[in-house]
Amino acid sequence: xxxxxxxxxxxxMVGGFLVFRLTSKEEAPSRDFIALEFxxxxxxxxxxxxxxxxxxxxxxxxxxxxxxxxxxEDVWTLELDDVVQGHxxxxxxxxxxxxxxxxxxxxxxxxxxxxxxxTGVEQxxxxxxxxxxxxxxTPVDRCLEPGATGYLFAPRR
Numbered sequence: 461x462x463x464x465x466x467x468x469x470x471x472x473m474v475g476g477f478l479v480f481r482l483t484s485k486e487e488a489p490s491r492d493f494i495a496l497e498f499x500x501x502x503x504x505x506x507x508x509x510x511x512x513x514x515x516x517x518x519x520x521x522x523x524x525x526x527x528x529x530x531x532x533e534d535v536w537t538l539e540l541d542d543v544v545q546g547h548x549x550x551x552x553x554x555x556x557x558x559x560x561x562x563x564x565x566x567x568x569x570x571x572x573x574x575x576x577x578x579t580g581v582e583q584x585x586x587x588x589x590x591x592x593x594x595x596x597x598t599p600v601d602r603c604l605e606p607g608a609t610g611y612l613f614a615p616r617r
Contacts, residue, residue: 488528489536499565500611501582509603509610512566515588518595534561
């Protein structure tokens, strides 16, 4: 009888986890939201020619956990959280970005981060856009047209 307790307990635990995963839904922005053009850091908030999805994909470092939350309509917060080995043991590293839809653009409105990471909105925008450029990412449709302009955008030749 005791021999069945271990496998039965494992079955209950696995079953409970599966039920939890199947009934819970992770919060995430809609496809329409992440497909919007990412706004630049200039005073006019000119479009960068890259979608929010693109700038987030190309700027990934490591494999942090990603958690999306929405404090209100058309506003999404992305928290990147990781644990790395430091000199004195494990260290938590995080970055939290808040994005807001304004007209047909997505603006980065605030940044919080662990020590050693950029927290300036303009600095992070520039870092996102330059990462997309460095990867030669595909721009949004409007920037595929000859003569298109965007924040820090240099058309392909």
